Amino acid sequence: MLKRLVPAAAAGAALLASLLAAPAQAAATPVVMFTKVYFDSPGSDRGGNTSLNGEYVVLKNTTSKSIQMERWILRDKTGYRFTFPRFTLKPGKSVTVRSGQGTNSSTTLFWQRKWYVWNNTGDNAGIYRGSDLKKIDTCSWGSAGDWTNCK
Numbered sequence: 722m723l724k725r726l727v728p729a730a731a732a733g734a735a736l737l738a739s740l741l742a743a744p745a746q747a748a749a750t751p752v753v754m755f756t757k758v759y760f761d762s763p764g765s766d767r768g769g770n771t772s773l774n775g776e777y778v779v780l781k782n783t784t785s786k787s788i789q790m791e792r793w794i795l796r797d798k799t800g801y802r803f804t805f806p807r808f809t810l811k812p813g814k815s816v817t818v819r820s821g822q823g824t825n826s827s828t829t830l831f832w833q834r835k836w837y838v839w840n841n842t843g844d845n846a847g848i849y850r851g852s853d854l855k856k857i858d859t860c861s862w863g864s865a866g867d868w869t870n871c872k
């Protein structure tokens with residue numbers, strides 16, 4: 722009788738282990754993650770290009786491989802979208818996406834907007850990959866402070 726119960730108990734333990742493992746997997750570090758969003762640029766929001774570029778997000782490649790981000794989408798809660806140009810994010814490196822106008826470099830991309838995108842009173846930033854727009858990471862904030870490190 723006891724012998725029959727042992728396999729059932731083992732199966733139960735295996736099921737429990739898989740259930741416990743599932744949330745840990747979901748919380749795995751995103752391949753590209755938000756490390757900072759400076760949503761309320763310094764000074765009054767008058768819309769000058771310097772002010773627009775004081776508003777930015779920083780995304781980091783957390784993997785040991787280069788990631789080609791062409792056509793990835795950065796999006797706010799309202800639905801404004803920045804589509805990445807052909808851009809390689811090297812292992813462990815970060816890219817800053819500034820809201821205003823400027824010339825792209827290996828470390829900084831420009832949304833080329835003429836007004837702010839990230840709401841000072843709370844918003845949500847998301848980064849999505851590929852044609853199916855698979856969600857990679859998000860960062861949310863409220864009205865407190867000027868920036869968040871997305872933790």
Ligand SMILES: [Ca+2]
Nearest residue numbers: 760837839841
């Ligand atoms: Ca803002």
